[in-house]
Amino acid sequence: MRLPSLLKEVWKNLFEKPATVKYPHEKLGVPESYRGKHLLARSRCTGCGLCGEVCPASAITMEQLGNGIFPVIDLSKCIFCYQCGDACPRGAIIRGREVELASWSKEDLILK
């Protein structure tokens, strides 16, 4: 009988490093270009509200915070498309790389 063509591969797997990693003890990380949790540069924001207008998920609302109107992002609604960052004329919404956003309460997911 002919040997199955995958036998070599199976044999090789016995001595190779596993394909999976033990998350959360080991982490793979994300590339530079990843679209994660936003960074809001409030000093650049003019409160124009364009980000809220374009947001496809209606996740951004404009609120009075301190001495100005600033965007508030609800990360539980956010689809991480970064259309807000594209629309912002002043570059106040910066792409972040944080991916571990699980939380016990919804309030923690409101990004101010």
Place this chain on the structure above:
Amino acid sequence: MVEVHDMIIDELRRRLKGGLLNWDVNVKSMCLTIRVDRSSTLEAIRSLAEISEGRLHLTTISGADLGGDSIELTYFLWLHDQEERILLKVNLPKDALRAQSVTTVLPAAILYEREVYEMLGVVFEGHPKLERLFLPENWPEGVYPLRRS
């Protein structure tokens, strides 16, 4: 206009006579758009199927209520032999939403006609089983989700 378009139009003019309303070629996509009378739909599809020797592919039937007093059906067709994309358009007045079913020539139309029926309320005469497709069983009669009114 390309030669093959002339051939198709000539054949349709011969077969449909007054049923062929108008045609033009979209400059951007280079595809032939033909508008026919609703009583000539089946005959037009049959002619196109004969032109491509039975190798006619129906991509979809797309129905649109654009707010006027008629509903526009667009048949997206692909002729395998000629490698041509053809859009066949039929306008149905809203007070008589009846169209000819093309399922006898193109069985692929069975699901598309059912979808247009449930979403826009167009009745296809000669369809073997004109029932709901996506909407739930307890959906109210006479409510058509994609109508504008």
Place this chain on the structure above:
Amino acid sequence: MPSVDINIGPVHPALHEPEKFVFKVDGEVVVDVEPRLGYVHRGIEKAAGEKTFTQAVYLVERVCGICNVAHTLASVQAIERAFEVDVPARAKYLRTIIHELNRLHSHLLLLGVACELMGFDTLFMMLWRDREVVMDLMELATGNRVMSAYNVIGGVRRNISDHEVSTIRKALTSLSEGVKRYRKAFAEDPTIRARCVNVGRLSPFKGISLGAVGPTARGSGINVDVRVKEPYAAFDEIQCTPITYNEGDSWARFMVRIDELHESIRIIDEALNKMPRGPIRVPVAEVAPQTAESFSIVEAPRGELLHHIYVKKGEDRPLRYRIRTPTYANMPALCEMLKGGYIADIPVTLVSIDPCFSCTDRLTLIDIRSHKRKVVRLKSSI
């Protein structure tokens, strides 16, 4: 003996998504099939009419997660055609590359699922391990593993740097080696052949008349491939060969997909070589400059995908948005394949068309209790 009805679904271990089939069986043989669609109907066509053009692209991306790039590509092409916008050459090439990466990941996913259903778990694990290579490339190039948000009206979101180009090349070379081994396994392995050869046959004649598309049609020897017949994006400059098999059974459909993996890798390589430098995006008006109707057809991993839109001058929302997904087109052909086969062959036949039921069901938003249709702004419904 009278035939017996067997209900399979909406929730069933052999189906990975909610869909119901009623099989009329005579002994072990399926006589007739009646599919019941609509369990994951989400009203996307109606909702797309309520969104601005920019937002609609993100909405249709969610018709199907697996082939999201094909959906956004068809959507932005249809909108660009209606607006009469010309996209820069580099953007066209970048779209092609991401589109093919998406196809690689989709085909590897399906082949893995097929192996699992056939009880060949070793190959399933290996295929999915190699799929991870493609997912990492997607993440690198677009910023997310699945939801790429890459195609935008007027171009693409991100550029690819020279360093990323070499990373993609290197990864695809090693993937190509793996695909060669898997092709051999699929072509020769007795387990796979026993489960697939002569199962779920579809004749070319039936395939055309029932409107089969994509690998399902190509497995029956029908020479259709939108990339070749109606070139879009950069496909008019890139050589692409349609892959057809004449057997018309489940095995042929899997083989079409495996050979397409090689073809996609070659296309990406050619696109990376030919890609010109230059801008990747042009600004586009937010409202429609003229009343127009347009459509775009692309070759999604599962077959021909159509987006058809009507726009009105001065409006920032589409008048009507119509999507025809490939699995929906393959449903009549699937029913034909199942007829005359054994009950035990149902899962393999089903998976051989690469079914994606969330693709098949879309549309409509309605207030059922008051029996009234109403136009709901998505903002107010969230």
